[in-house]
Amino acid sequence: MNDMSVFILEFFFSGSLFQGFKDHVLFSLSLPVTIDSLYKVTEGRQSDIFHRHAEGTFDPSCCFTIYHGNQMESLDLVTSNSEEARTWVTGLRYLMAGISDEDSLWMKQTFEEADKNGDGLLNIEEIYQLLHKLNVNLPRRKVKQMFQEADTDDQQGTLTFEEFTVFYKMMSLRRDLYLLLMCFSEKKDHLTAEELGNFLCMEQKMSNVTPEYCLDIINKFEVSEENKQNGVLGIEGFTNYMRSPVCDVFNPQHNEVNQDMDQPxxxxxxxxxxxxxxxxxxxxxxxxxxxxxxxxxxxxxxxxxxxxxxxxxxxxxxxxxxxxxxxxxxxxxxxxxxxxxxxxxxxxxxxxxxxxxxxxxxxxxxxxxxxxxxxxxxxxxxxxxxxxxxxxxxxxxxxxxxxxxxxxxxxxxxxxxxxxxxxxADEIEDDFKLKNSMSNGSSQQQVESHIRKKLDSLMKESQIGDKEDTDSFSIRALLRATHEGIQRNLRKNSKDGMKKSQSRSFISNLKHKVRIKTIFFCLSPSLSCFTNCLYFAVSLCRGGRRRxxxxxxxxxxxxxxxxxxxxxxxxxxxxxxxxxxxxxxxxxxxxxxxxxxxxxxxxxxxxxxxxxxxxxxxxxxxxxxxxxxxxxxxxxxxxxxxxxxxxxxxxxxxVNGVSGYVLKPGPMCKGSFNPLNDDPLPANPKKQLVIKIISGQQLPKPPDSMLGDRGEIIDPFVEVEIIGLPVDCCKEQTRVVDDNGFNPVWEETLSFTLHMPEVALVRFLVWDHDPIGRDFVGQRTVAFSSLMPGMRNSICGCLFNYRYFWTCGPLNEIKRFQHVSNTIVYLICPLKMSISRYTCNLFFFRNCYFCFFLNQ
Missing domain, CATH: 3.20.20.190 (Phosphatidylinositol (PI) phosphodiesterase)
Incomplete structure (x- = not known):
């Protein structure tokens, strides 16, 4: 871990700047709080902890809260004076802004992790180990050749961080982007401002592209000062541009309110x-x-x-x-x-x-x-x-x-x-109840501790998840009871045939899935604020409802x-x-x-x-x-x-600037149709979506997979799913590419028919195939109506290592994503005889990018 990452926590615990609440997380942290785990810093007494301790005499100008980690934990802190609080808030926000260049941060962290002896240099063996970790399966001869080309200083046989950066760029050269650049540059290794303008008009379908706009792109994304002076864009600058938010697959107009907001x-x-x-x-x-x-x-x-x-x-x-x-x-x-x-x-x-x-x-x-x-x-x-x-x-x-x-x-x-x-809406009033127990001898602490452990187990077993049948669910049940201070811990309702024994406990190990009608957790009498027991109506089997x-x-x-x-x-x-x-x-x-x-x-x-x-x-x-x-x-x-x-x-x-309001499609606002029909809108033209998945680069290993522990390279495949009207819902996937997480090639076409694209969502997923199943790598879901024409990218979130609070900006979820794949998309309207052709380049960088480009 780098010095910046540890910096904050050392000051929290060694300095005398802060007072804290003894019952809060500040005094129970066992791990460092890294800069890149910070979510936000707020001033004043805004957090829940400060609200709960409202009687405190803390000056609001001396208070601030740090939110960090995937579970949005908070550190609620009080300084000795307002100036110190302001200094810390300003400093922390500055440090948070400083890690916005995730490419550089990731590169530095990767180099430091690979540098086993800490000498600031990487030898060829350390490079081999790093490449295996990154799912790179290149011949050793090729690796040695690139290593030697990058090793240009006097210390032969090792790479400095700067040389490693050059080596990494050589290894990651995008052949498809290079060929695209050559196509528009008349086989030169750079694009002039005029050639860049042609690319933007022809491939990106942009209008009103001026020479000044093209020069702005060159000055912003080109890394070579010589190329900037000559007004040309090299392959590295072109790659930077294609990965930037400017080329996001999501329509930038949809980042703002763009719909009619004057309807009911x-x-x-x-x-x-x-x-x-x-x-x-x-x-x-x-x-x-x-x-x-x-x-x-x-x-x-x-x-x-x-x-x-x-x-x-x-x-x-x-x-x-x-x-x-x-x-x-x-x-x-x-x-x-x-x-x-x-x-x-x-x-x-x-x-x-x-x-x-x-x-x-x-x-x-x-x-x-x-x-x-x-x-x-x-x-x-x-x-x-x-x-x-x-x-x-x-x-x-x-x-x-x-x-x-x-x-x-x-x-x-x-x-x-x-x-x-x-x-x-509070169905739990009827279906899940806590009532006063007739048992005795159990302390509130004992009962609550037992119930929490038991409920954690039950919730893991129930796996309600996305099941369509929510009226009931089956669980693999292990029903146990003890006499250690709790007379009855878990007991089935007598209506299921079990005897109500007050003096004896029972153990029932059910090896098969069963449907349980009711489950009881008995509570201590000291929990006077609740009523008889924790009651689960697990299966919907009730009679008439009283008013x-x-x-x-x-x-x-x-x-x-x-x-x-x-x-x-x-x-x-x-x-x-x-x-x-x-x-x-x-x-x-x-x-x-x-x-x-x-x-x-x-x-x-x-x-x-x-x-x-x-x-x-x-x-x-x-x-x-x-x-x-x-x-x-x-x-x-x-x-x-x-x-x-x-x-x-x-x-x-x-779709509408994250305003919380999205206008429904016209047929849903006026007229009538059955959305469950096989052809709900027969008068409307259907559209066919044809996607060709071509290749990928540098996919990470799923962190929860056993493959990571065994050091194996992943076997990726891509799945594309349409979520919309029932008739439109479907998914297709590519074949599995074995043992290749660095540059897998699929070259497969997936087709979908859409009856109502206005409500459809397009979901891209990358999976790692495993003999006993599959491991999730990453996903991106975009409304069909928000897809932009042209070669585009989009930051992709991930199910693992997630935050459960969101802003309008990109999520910083995946720390080591580097994937590229090409896609071709056709939109066909048979009744109107019009055809649009989308070609899509699908990126997964650390945050997982998808790129699309359109050719008419």
């Missing part, structure tokens, strides 16, 4: 979060106000707030009947107010899950009015056309409260009334104007445009599959919200595309859980 809210997909306050699973994780700040700045425009009665008359936000921690409602609202419109003016919807008494409901209303103020006033937008929802533009800077309203038949003088609670009602305060009801929550009961009848129907993913299955056309037309005039099933206790996510296909606007996901589904979600909302 129901005509937009709206980025939505489920249980926003949670940092992890649905049963044991922490609740943090920071989560609201992160998701709002990541473009989310609908957040959820679960409100429960708290001490001292102050409502709390938590996941009810679970072991998740609590935060005050007021702190949540203050955070939302601060971050809702930092980089995004479009309206934010607060989905209020109300479980409070009348008295604390009034407190909720009071906080909303006092903190949000005029941001709640939507009268002006409402008056423009009361028969339809207002537009995002007309609601800029506004906060919409989604919740229950008192019925119209109730007297205007009534201070409270009963309303239905059947549409509550649930709650008492609602007039004060809170009056704040709900445009987004009135109503019970769904699978009802898609026409109602007020201000009514919002909420479905769990399981309840939405019936209208989705049996009334899909009706569901789509309903979403043309009203809003619907889909949220994850309560059975996803691990905070996994369902496939949002399923519900986007029928026009559902508020498809709420667990933002804290990264993976395939959140990658689809990010790709969807990148």
């Amino acid at each position: 809210l129901c005509n937009y997909f709206i980025a939505s979060s489920h249980n926003t306050y949670l940092t992890g699973d649905q049963l044991l994780s922490h609740s943090k106000t920071d989560m609201y700040a992160w998701v709002l700045q990541a473009g989310c425009r609908c957040v959820e707030v679960d409100c429960w009665d708290g001490p001292d008359g102050e409502p709390m936000v938590q996941h009810g009947y679970t072991l998740t921690s609590k935060i005050t409602f007021k702190s949540v609202i203050e955070t939302i107010n601060k971050y809702a419109f930092v980089n995004n003016e479009f309206p934010v919807i607060l989905s209020i899950e109300n479980h409070c008494s009348i008295q604390q409901q009034k407190k909720i209303a009071q906080h909303l009015k006092e903190i949000f103020g005029d941001k709640l006033d939507v009268v002006e937008a409402l008056n423009k056309d009361p028969k339809q929802l207002p537009s995002p533009n007309s609601l800029k800077g506004k906060l919409l409260i989604k919740g229950k309203r008192l019925p119209l038949y109730l007297s205007a003088d009534a201070e409270e009334g009963e309303v239905s609670d059947d549409d509550s 649930k009602t709650i008492k609602l305060s007039r004060d809170l009801s009056d704040l709900v104007v445009l987004t009135n929550s109503v019970a769904s009961q699978e009802c898609l009848d026409e109602g007020s445009p201000y009514n919002v129907l909420s479905f769990s993913e399981t309840r939405a299955q019936h209208p989705l599959h049996h009334r899909s056309e009706r569901f789509l037309t309903f979403n043309q005039r009203q809003l619907s919200r889909i949220y994850p099933s309560a059975y996803r206790i691990d905070s996994s996510n369902f496939n949002p595309q399923t519900y986007w296909n029928v026009g559902c606007q508020l498809v709420a996901l667990n933002y804290q859980t990264d993976g395939r589904m959140m990658q689809l979600n990010r790709a969807k909302f990148m």
